[in-house]
Amino acid sequence: MIERRPWLTLFSHCILILGIIAVALPIWVALVASTHPAEAFKQGVIPLWFGDQGWITWKKVLFSAAGNGVDVPVWLMMINSLVMALAIALGKIAISILSAYAIVFFRFPLRMLCFWIIFMTLMLPVEVRIVPTYKVVADLSLLNSYTGLALPLIASATATFLFRQCFLTIPGELVEAARIDGAGPWRFFKDILLPLSRTNIAALFVILFIYGWNQYLWPLLITTDDHYYTLVMSIKRMVSVAEGDIAWNSIMATTILAMLPPVLVVVGMQKLFVKGLVDTEK
Amino acid sequence: MAEVILNQVGKTYPNGYQAIPAIDLHIADGEFIVLVGPSGCGKSTLLRMVAGLESISSGELLINNQRMNEKEPAERDIAMVFQNYALYPHMTVFDNMAYGLRNRGASKDEIQRKVSDSARLLGLTDLLERKPKQLSGGQRQRVAMGRAMVRHPQAFLFDEPLSNLDAKLRVQMRVEIRQLQRQLGTTTLYVTHDQVEAMTLADRLVVLNKGHAEQIGSPLELYERPATTFVAEFIGSPSMNLLPVSITDQGLQLTEQVSLQADTKERGAVIWGIRPEHLQPCSESEADFALQVKAVEALGAESLIYGHTAGRSELLVVRAPGPFTPAIDQMLYLRAPQQQWHLFDINTQQRI
Numbered sequence: 001m002i003e004r005r006p007w008l009t010l011f012s013h014c015i016l017i018l019g020i021i022a023v024a025l026p027i028w029v030a031l032v033a034s035t036h037p038a039e040a041f042k043q044g045v046i047p048l049w050f051g052d053q054g055w056i057t058w059k060k061v062l063f064s065a066a067g068n069g070v071d072v073p074v075w076l077m078m079i080n081s082l083v084m085a086l087a088i089a090l091g092k093i094a095i096s097i098l099s100a101y102a103i104v105f106f107r108f109p110l111r112m113l114c115f116w117i118i119f120m121t122l123m124l125p126v127e128v129r130i131v132p133t134y135k136v137v138a139d140l141s142l143l144n145s146y147t148g149l150a151l152p153l154i155a156s157a158t159a160t161f162l163f164r165q166c167f168l169t170i171p172g173e174l175v176e177a178a179r180i181d182g183a184g185p186w187r188f189f190k191d192i193l194l195p196l197s198r199t200n201i202a203a204l205f206v207i208l209f210i211y212g213w214n215q216y217l218w219p220l221l222i223t224t225d226d227h228y229y230t231l232v233m234s235i236k237r238m239v240s241v242a243e244g245d246i247a248w249n250s251i252m253a254t255t256i257l258a259m260l261p262p263v264l265v266v267v268g269m270q271k272l273f274v275k276g277l278v279d280t281e282k
Numbered sequence: 283m284a285e286v287i288l289n290q291v292g293k294t295y296p297n298g299y300q301a302i303p304a305i306d307l308h309i310a311d312g313e314f315i316v317l318v319g320p321s322g323c324g325k326s327t328l329l330r331m332v333a334g335l336e337s338i339s340s341g342e343l344l345i346n347n348q349r350m351n352e353k354e355p356a357e358r359d360i361a362m363v364f365q366n367y368a369l370y371p372h373m374t375v376f377d378n379m380a381y382g383l384r385n386r387g388a389s390k391d392e393i394q395r396k397v398s399d400s401a402r403l404l405g406l407t408d409l410l411e412r413k414p415k416q417l418s419g420g421q422r423q424r425v426a427m428g429r430a431m432v433r434h435p436q437a438f439l440f441d442e443p444l445s446n447l448d449a450k451l452r453v454q455m456r457v458e459i460r461q462l463q464r465q466l467g468t469t470t471l472y473v474t475h476d477q478v479e480a481m482t483l484a485d486r487l488v489v490l491n492k493g494h495a496e497q498i499g500s501p502l503e504l505y506e507r508p509a510t511t512f513v514a515e516f517i518g519s520p521s522m523n524l525l526p527v528s529i530t531d532q533g534l535q536l537t538e539q540v541s542l543q544a545d546t547k548e549r550g551a552v553i554w555g556i557r558p559e560h561l562q563p564c565s566e567s568e569a570d571f572a573l574q575v576k577a578v579e580a581l582g583a584e585s586l587i588y589g590h591t592a593g594r595s596e597l598l599v600v601r602a603p604g605p606f607t608p609a610i611d612q613m614l615y616l617r618a619p620q621q622q623w624h625l626f627d628i629n630t631q632q633r634i
């Protein structure tokens with residue numbers, strides 16, 4: 001639809017600009033706040049331009065300790081978060097692409113039952129099964145470990161479904177042509193299925209990475225050792241100090257840092273992501 | 283290059299539907315066999331059983347005198363061309379053609395040589411780096427052929443390979459397929475429902491009806507001596523005029539008033555068949571019977587005239603050469619030479 005109506009254009013631009021301000025202003029405030037001393041907030045005025053403490057705060061947060069009861073530097077938590085988010089995203093993709101492969105392309109007994117069991121796990125996110133899952137993880141002595149952080153979150157019905165839908169669009173003749181060409185199950189998976197679902201994998205990776213990065217409840221529950229704290233849960237910890245002043249500047253710096261990796265992933269994979277959502281190459 | 287033998291091969295689908303009761307077919311080395319029949323008669327089923335994509339429920343399939351029933355498609359050393367080509371969308375033309383060779387562990391040099399040989403034969407040399415998306419329908423078709431040829435398989439299997447192409451390209455590819463097959467001498471099984479394709483390509487035609495072979499023979503044999511009314515109707519376009527009539531001592535009783543002289547010992551009710559091209563317009567005095575014209579289709583090179591003969595409700599078709607346009611409801615006088623008749627048993631539908 002291409003129309004020439006200046007008022008409409010102006011109006012839609014206003015709406016868009018308002019939207020951008022609504023989204024960007026808090027980030028701006030956070031960025032500015034991180035450059036002021038911690039007391040700046042208590043006067044009830046929110047500064048809108050950079051202060052002079054930026055360098056000190058950022059250095060402290062990143063490399064010595066985040067502060068407010070969290071004694072490890074942000075870079076370590078960042079690595080923890082990154083490990084967890086990557087393990088969850090890659091693990092989920094690997095497991096669900098394999099189960100979708102089995103369900104769509106192999107005829108085995110109880111296939112539909114397996115399918116429905118996977119389907120049912122949709123109704124059991126971590127929050128619902130948190131106590132039994134905690135028990136299992138504790139019994140396996142996986143508390144305070146990367147495995148414990150990632151493993152219970154890896155099984156994914158949603159991703160299995162997405163891959164199943166993607167595989168179902170692959171024409172039967174393609175599978176048969178590959179069989180005639182002498183491609184066994186593994187070759188078919190590697191040479192044909194994986195390349196054909198490349199964009200879907202990318203799209204899922206973006207979504208799942210952010211899902212993993214934003215995990216809050218589960219890491220909070222199973223980590224008691226500072227060295228396994230993830231970034232997102234630490235921010236909450238920093239806000240809820242029992243006494244003393246809340247170091248807003250450190251918190252804001254940490255928040256900005258916590259936003260960076262997901263933003264980088266989205267920006268970096270944007271092209272593939274969009275393609276994965278709209279593409280119909282098959 | 284091999285003999286393909288089907289001994290009483292049958293197919294019953296898991297849902298209990300018997301698509302093919304039992305078929306015997308002996309395909310000689312290098313022969314071009316075309317399977318024709320109406321939709322749903324089991325052509326694809328038969329082809330897919332030979333390919334190994336569908337299990338064989340009963341009987342035996344031999345390729346080069348080896349039992350193939352339990353073999354995987356790849357072990358049968360056949361190549362198939364699908365109706366929608368089924369090219370791997372993410373691979374280049376080269377990779378599409380090379381994939382089968384790679385999976386069989388061919389060396390780099392061998393792959394390079396074989397692919398470029400086939401590509402040259404099919405005129406694909408300039409397209410080797412393209413993806414299927416970037417090709418026209420005809421070029422994709424060629425790539426699909428190339429993928430089949432490159433392995434030098436024992437047999438080619440084609441399932442309606444030309445039906446996605448426009449008419450002109452179809453003719454061109456038809457000729458090309460025939461040439462290539464002759465050149466390579468590869469045994470071929472080809473499914474189509476296009477008459478012309480069937481007649482022009484086949485060494486022998488198999489007409490399938492509800493899963494059984496109505497007749498197997500050369501195209502002209504089927505045209506000249508159809509074994510059943512089904513084949514008679516199926517081969518030839520427009521299809522043969524078939525009328526239930528009775529033969530008495532006075533001759534063939536076309537209607538109560540009209541009888542044609544018949545030198546046959548056959549008596550009683552039969553089905554009388556004559557092809558549209560064998561009904562000859564003539565003057566009233568020479569005529570065997572007359573047709574009241576109901577519709578005319580002038581195609582330039584020939585004209586199709588539809589009409590009734592007095593006292594019968596069946597629409598008869600006449601095929602006259604050249605532009606010939608009698609007026610509607612005019613009487614058209616026709617001769618029906620006896621040597622062009624086909625008589626079929628009214629109960630068994632078999633040729634008499």
Ligand SMILES: Nc1ncnc2c1ncn2[C@@H]1O[C@H](COP(=O)(O)OP(=O)(O)OP(=O)(O)O)[C@@H](O)[C@H]1O
Nearest residue numbers: 295297299301320321322323324325326327328475
């Ligand atoms: N998987 C299946 N299960 C049950 N019946 C099937 C199956 N596949 C095909 N059929 C039936 O077997 C019969 C033959 O099918 P087939 O695909 O061989 O027909 P065809 O001759 O190739 O038809 P067309 O010209 O339309 O391609 C049809 O009646 C079809 O309904």
Ligand SMILES: [Mg+2]
Nearest residue numbers: 325326327441
């Ligand atoms: Mg078919």
